[in-house]
Amino acid sequence: MRLLYYTLLIAALGTAAVDTFAQEQKKFTFTGAARSLFYADDIDLKAEEADTVTVPRLNSGNVMVDLGLNIRPNQNTEILGMVRIRNDYGGFWGSGVTFDIRQLSVKGVIGGVVRYQLGDINYRMSKYTMWNYDQELMTNVPAIFRQQVDVVNYDHFYFDDHSRRQQGAAAECALVFRKYVKELQFHAMTSRVKASDFANVSDRLFSGLNAQLIQSDHLEIGINYANLYDIPGTSRTDFSFRNPVTTFTMKVLATYKGIDLSINAEAGKSRTRYENNVEAPDWNDRFLTAEFSAHHKNSGLKVSANSLFVGSGFRSPGAQTKRIAFDGTPAAFERFTNDQVLRAPVLLDYMRESDFYTLQLQPYLMPFNPVYDNITPYGDATPNRQGVILTLGYEKKDVPVTAALTHYQLQEERGEGTLLPRKFGRNQLNIGADVNQFFNGWKKHCHVTFSMCNDRTTRGGDELVRGVDLKTDVWNAGIELEVLNGFDLMFGIQSLQYEGFDFTAVRDLYSEIYNFVEYKAEGEEQLTSFGARYRFSEKSFISAQFTSSENSSKVDNGISYDINQFMLLFNMKF
Amino acid sequence: MKMKNKIFFAAVVMVFTFAGCKVDKEFEGPSLNDLYGQFAIVQGLAVSNYDVNFSENQTTYFTATFSKNVEWQIEVKGLQSGSRKIITGFSNVLDATNATWDGSTTSLPLFKAEECAIELTFAAEADTLRDTLIVLGTKIYEGFLLSDFESGVNPGWDSFVQSGANMSFTVQSSDQSPQGNNYFDIGGTVNWDWLIALIDMPGSAYGAPTYPLSENPNMEYFNVMLHKDPTLSNGIMLFQFREDDNGDGVYTTNVEDMYSIEIQLSENGWSLYSSKYADLQTLINGAPAAAIGNGVHEPHKLLQISALFLANPSSGYAHTQMDYLIFTQGGPLVP
Numbered sequence: 039m040r041l042l043y044y045t046l047l048i049a050a051l052g053t054a055a056v057d058t059f060a061q062e063q064k065k066f067t068f069t070g071a072a073r074s075l076f077y078a079d080d081i082d083l084k085a086e087e088a089d090t091v092t093v094p095r096l097n098s099g100n101v102m103v104d105l106g107l108n109i110r111p112n113q114n115t116e117i118l119g120m121v122r123i124r125n126d127y128g129g130f131w132g133s134g135v136t137f138d139i140r141q142l143s144v145k146g147v148i149g150g151v152v153r154y155q156l157g158d159i160n161y162r163m164s165k166y167t168m169w170n171y172d173q174e175l176m177t178n179v180p181a182i183f184r185q186q187v188d189v190v191n192y193d194h195f196y197f198d199d200h201s202r203r204q205q206g207a208a209a210e211c212a213l214v215f216r217k218y219v220k221e222l223q224f225h226a227m228t229s230r231v232k233a234s235d236f237a238n239v240s241d242r243l244f245s246g247l248n249a250q251l252i253q254s255d256h257l258e259i260g261i262n263y264a265n266l267y268d269i270p271g272t273s274r275t276d277f278s279f280r281n282p283v284t285t286f287t288m289k290v291l292a293t294y295k296g297i298d299l300s301i302n303a304e305a306g307k308s309r310t311r312y313e314n315n316v317e318a319p320d321w322n323d324r325f326l327t328a329e330f331s332a333h334h335k336n337s338g339l340k341v342s343a344n345s346l347f348v349g350s351g352f353r354s355p356g357a358q359t360k361r362i363a364f365d366g367t368p369a370a371f372e373r374f375t376n377d378q379v380l381r382a383p384v385l386l387d388y389m390r391e392s393d394f395y396t397l398q399l400q401p402y403l404m405p406f407n408p409v410y411d412n413i414t415p416y417g418d419a420t421p422n423r424q425g426v427i428l429t430l431g432y433e434k435k436d437v438p439v440t441a442a443l444t445h446y447q448l449q450e451e452r453g454e455g456t457l458l459p460r461k462f463g464r465n466q467l468n469i470g471a472d473v474n475q476f477f478n479g480w481k482k483h484c485h486v487t488f489s490m491c492n493d494r495t496t497r498g499g500d501e502l503v504r505g506v507d508l509k510t511d512v513w514n515a516g517i518e519l520e521v522l523n524g525f526d527l528m529f530g531i532q533s534l535q536y537e538g539f540d541f542t543a544v545r546d547l548y549s550e551i552y553n554f555v556e557y558k559a560e561g562e563e564q565l566t567s568f569g570a571r572y573r574f575s576e577k578s579f580i581s582a583q584f585t586s587s588e589n590s591s592k593v594d595n596g597i598s599y600d601i602n603q604f605m606l607l608f609n610m611k612f
Numbered sequence: 613m614k615m616k617n618k619i620f621f622a623a624v625v626m627v628f629t630f631a632g633c634k635v636d637k638e639f640e641g642p643s644l645n646d647l648y649g650q651f652a653i654v655q656g657l658a659v660s661n662y663d664v665n666f667s668e669n670q671t672t673y674f675t676a677t678f679s680k681n682v683e684w685q686i687e688v689k690g691l692q693s694g695s696r697k698i699i700t701g702f703s704n705v706l707d708a709t710n711a712t713w714d715g716s717t718t719s720l721p722l723f724k725a726e727e728c729a730i731e732l733t734f735a736a737e738a739d740t741l742r743d744t745l746i747v748l749g750t751k752i753y754e755g756f757l758l759s760d761f762e763s764g765v766n767p768g769w770d771s772f773v774q775s776g777a778n779m780s781f782t783v784q785s786s787d788q789s790p791q792g793n794n795y796f797d798i799g800g801t802v803n804w805d806w807l808i809a810l811i812d813m814p815g816s817a818y819g820a821p822t823y824p825l826s827e828n829p830n831m832e833y834f835n836v837m838l839h840k841d842p843t844l845s846n847g848i849m850l851f852q853f854r855e856d857d858n859g860d861g862v863y864t865t866n867v868e869d870m871y872s873i874e875i876q877l878s879e880n881g882w883s884l885y886s887s888k889y890a891d892l893q894t895l896i897n898g899a900p901a902a903a904i905g906n907g908v909h910e911p912h913k914l915l916q917i918s919a920l921f922l923a924n925p926s927s928g929y930a931h932t933q934m935d936y937l938i939f940t941q942g943g944p945l946v947p
Contacts, residue, residue, distance in 0.1 A: 503648055
């Protein structure tokens, strides 16, 4: 025991907190954000018969302030309360004004050992237990589109660390050892996902546990447990949902002849069941993934190879809940044409409309749009996938260019409706460059981005059943050009083309496939945008932009139309 | 190479050795071939036994093969009796496991020794396949038969018939008899009393004071086939089951148990009515009441069964037909 000297330690942030607390701090501070957003839309139907029913122009917008008060009653406690005041343009004297509680949390340190947080917490675990994957087609978009995506993400607490906003409690602590093991961390959280209605819906909780053993700078081993579950007795129903997921992680780091090497591996299993419901299935399945990567710093070259297997019955609500609920309809121009048919949402709608987005974990596999992503609709945790992902990249210190070329070669573990598995191929290229840094004396910012992604889903057919071949091509290009101090001109374009045929699975409440629907797709969407932005500071800007969304579908007398959007956005964080 | 690098490369080799795609031997969801494949009859309809004698415990089964799983229906129709047997399923093969016929019927009457037409149809396809077979002997049902009226009325029975108008109380013969050729016909107009006619069927009519039933009321089922005229809806058939609780050989009114079944004829045509002995109730004027005797269902003490045909005196002419009264064991009669 003498050799094993350990000290209870406040976890990393706890340490940071102590350092911070050591300084003189105000007991009250204000935090929050302010935003003004205005849209002027115009729809142009490309049809032989003029649309005389739909109102062709829509204006909408709002002003909102998130006003947060940070209270520090003592050195070990911090209370945050944030109120959102929102007013629609045109809503005076109370009309259209809303007051909401956006955030309430208490956090602190118990006995200098355990760090805790109560109320609203942002939490993430591993990619297969609790991970909030990005929405489709909006990750590598030009900055001019990113402004609208950021608004949606901010409103829904979608952060870059892929955490998910929960309401509950979290705690963490760590043990530091002198020999053999560097540190042992413990993290735990529980949140309430759904409240009982005292009749048919029970209280549903999500709990996560993580123990992370950091042996050294070269080896980390972890165990994760996540469970979405009902509390029996909180309603009159006998059914009780259970979805535990247990995973093991391993991270190995090394350096060999100037090459940074790493292995990230995770393996685990899940079980999904509805207790006391004989009609519900009992899913058991597993996953296994290991990524090897190497980065030669001198040359900037990076390579990685990721081998993955995710069973068809693997269910992890914490990781598989999608940001976008694809069964919604757009708020702008919800119906159009003289027949007032429902308009299917397009990229522009997903980019700006909050109502499509989810906040709570879902116990089933949510629907998705095969045209936007048929390969990884649930991120890395997409069930029924196996294969490899290869990446070749470039990233070098002091060189203002980054590039990555990624190839997915996946297939189903279990065929859907046939023994033949579907095969998935994806080629993805992302390039970004600060062009001004190539020229001496060009001090103003100039950043260009380009990305493209080609997805293909195939499966052979026979004389009885049609084969599958669905192809999606996306490319983005954008530029931010600073012409005066803090004043940027921006341009961006995103093009999506799709064509082909697939059978899409129709799932029941338990995510079991009970039918297949023939899915024919042929069409394109194109977003073109230009505008200007003035940056008052790093945390505030005003932006005006014009976006044209051209949409056409050639399937089943598809309707082609354009939506032209003018947007004025003022954004500030404080 | 340093030790940690050796470990690292060993780990690289180890984690990538699991890589390799294996495809499950089962697929997820319904078969695409079933949902979207082209339908074709690979092998036509055939019958394993075209001359089948069900009375000798023979069965026959139908065979066919299709290009995909479909919802199919086989209808066997007796060309003399009009009896129908329906067999349904969802498969791409018909064979002994899913298309066997044991001589039973789906809707009364029971099959006779007759020629039968077979028709194979599909829920979502226009094709129809046809064939015929001959029933040489009908299925024999296990149980204690009270009467099928093929040899007339049991001489040990007693009866009472009101002297109303258009009275009928006799065995009749017809191809439409639900079993065999004969059935019992009861009818008439009695405008002063609910009772039209009754039959007492004492156990002594079968050679012993009580019926030869087991002691377990959950194993004994009483079955009877009754007919309702489509134009009449006033007939009520009441069956009374008198037990000899004290074993003195006679039924003592208001002392020993009498259970009843009251059947309001509602389904047009022939219907099979079955009741578990343990479910029989004590009825007073048609309403459930406390047991009269020891309140224990004792089928082995069943002394007499009475069949009473009733109708509201103001409702006019009432009529029914009755056939195949039988006790079965372990479950109701499955025709």
